[in-house]
Amino acid sequence: MFKKIVKISLIILILTSIIFVVGCSNSTGKVDNPKIRLVEVTHSIFYTPQYVALEMGFFKEEGLDVELTTAYGGDKTMTALLSGNADIILVGTETTIYVYNQNPKDPAINFAQLTQTDGSFLVSRKPIKNFSWDMLKGKVLLGQRKGGMPEMVSEYVQHINGIEPKVDNEIIQNVDYKNLSSAFVSGTGDFVQLFEPVASKLEAERKGYIVASFGESSGKLPYTVYITKQSMIDNNPEIIQKFTNAIYKAQLWVHRNTLEEIANVIAPQFPDLDREIMLQVLNRYRSQGSWAMDPILDIEEYQNLEKVMEYSGELKQRVPYEAIVNTDFAKNAINTKEQ
Structure with a gap:
């Protein structure tokens, strides 16, 4: 609905x-x-x-x-x-x-x-040395707006890596774009999809860690x-x-x-x-x-x-x-x- x-x-x-x-x-x-x-x-x-x-x-x-x-x-x-x-x-x-x-x-x-x-990155709450996309299974991802490119690319990248989005995991999409990082810092989600320089700012503050690039995984x-x-x-x-x-x-x-x-x-x-x-x-x-x-x-x-x-x-x-x-x-x- x-x-x-x-x-x-x-x-x-x-x-x-x-x-x-x-x-x-x-x-x-x-x-x-x-x-x-x-x-x-x-x-x-x-x-x-x-x-x-x-x-x-x-x-x-x-x-x-x-x-x-x-x-x-x-x-x-x-x-x-x-x-x-x-x-x-x-x-x-x-x-x-x-x-x-x-x-x-x-x-x-x-x-x-x-x-x-794609210009967004997957940010984890904790450092992950050898990340693989199947680590999103059973997790909560703070995602982007439905119908927008970032969210579509995210779901596509998960799919080609053997994950069925919203079935194998939960994707939250009711948080406004400008509030994604603050929502994540406050405790929402295990992972969040963010653009730069927001992602790197979180990393510098040790409040999040970039573990994967959606751009590298989705192609041109x-x-x-x-x-x-x-x-x-x-x-x-x-x-x-x-x-x-x-x-x-x-x-x-x-x-x-x-x-x-x-x-x-x-x-x-x-x-x-x-x-x-x-x-x-x-x-x-x-x-x-x-x-x-x-x-x-x-x-x-x-x-x-x-x-x-x-x-x-x-x-x-x-x-x-x-x-x-x-x-x-x-x-x-x-x-x-x-x-």
Whole structure:
């Protein structure tokens, strides 16, 4: 019953947003104001190339004034786009599939990929020297929101490692994303699924211990992607191109520079984070290949996403890759840089 209520609530939220957008004529027209409202799903070192683009002035070099805000949740992030409160969002591709299956007049389109693996880690209450996934059997896992990429990847990784989620173990999903670490510290669950730098902060405080990477175990996915409405692409292709150009510049910069240099650049985005923890987190994401080398969302990664969603029961109807993915801007950005 809980699953049905959550699913129905998400559908109602999306439909309400679509209806609202139809009534807002200015939300799909030509953008005259150079300020681009960018909404990210969460604020994490996982999105390092984006912060490099902001701090290094790559958006400004393209003539864009990008205003970044954080929504803290995939459903909230997509709603910001559909309601006209965002021009571009950074969130998982699965959200565009949910929207497309509601037959919108103005679908959400993936146009540039930022990360290509899951960015979350499994944190244990106690250190485990030789962790294996079967250790989750009979345990309580403090998980993520139903229907979101982190939770779907978690369940898929457990499945391919011989565990039947919610049968062989218990997964708690009624804790808000921002409160997961505090709930775990207060005694909820044997394990928790967390993003960085929260996971490493807990480890530094000896309140939790990273024992496994969901990104290493699940393979490549279009995990976080830049998304906008089709009307924005139709009416403002030059803005989407400039935005993609800036992201590609940042991707190249991140892959060509040291962790110390990267940390220096993104430090203003994480003013309260210890530098040693920052370097540790950067190393984790770089070593597991989390940051995409370029902004192209490959069809192979999309098909891997479909497998993950199908296992979780969230893919009710397949959506053609071409219907919600536009690689033209990514390819143009690469070709322009190479000339």
